[in-house]
Amino acid sequence: GIQVEQSPPDLILQEGANSTLRCNFSDSVNNLQWFHQNPWGQLINLFYIPSGTKQNGRLSATTVATERYSLLYISSSQTTDSGVYFCAVPYWARGNTPLVFGKGTRLSVIA
């Protein structure tokens, strides 16, 4: 099955710093999603981004489908950005669900 790899596994930032999280996937996909998991376990949808670039406030994401990777940018990080960031791609060639997740990047933002 498709493999999803995320890097780095852990990241510690000073508040206000910028960061880039990377997601590589082993096969062509028709969908890619980024999630943030808060300390209580809730997964929150950040981006649905099969290709191109999207921005939402201090967060933006870029997917280069032909090269099988996606990047999540966090600018001016805040302590509330702490948590685990996952990227996920469809489990099957058809449809967008269910999903295969990477192991995540654990982000800690320090005041």
Add this chain to the structure above:
Amino acid sequence: ETGVTQSPTHLIKTRGQQVTLRCSSQSGHNTVSWYQQALGQGPQFIFQYYREEENGRGNFPPRFSGLQFPNYSSELNVNALELDDSALYLCASSFRTSGTDTQYFGPGTRLTVL
């Protein structure tokens, strides 16, 4: 619009017991997927239900089973619990369309097997 809800929040069981976890889909959604998230790992797909029928399954043994009801709520049943079943169990609902469905996750049930 009501989001995805799960119950119970936490659960402690002993090895060999059986457990049932419940999920209420987001209003208007007809598809439910269940995931298991072990500590330090990403969620892993268990199975998916669409219109009350199992629509596909990940690499989990038959002692993991499920149901989806006419109101699209769902149950995950695990028999003969093992210590490795300790995990956060997440359900996610979506509305099946022509391939643009997006999943929304519930808060999860944290299961501890002693």
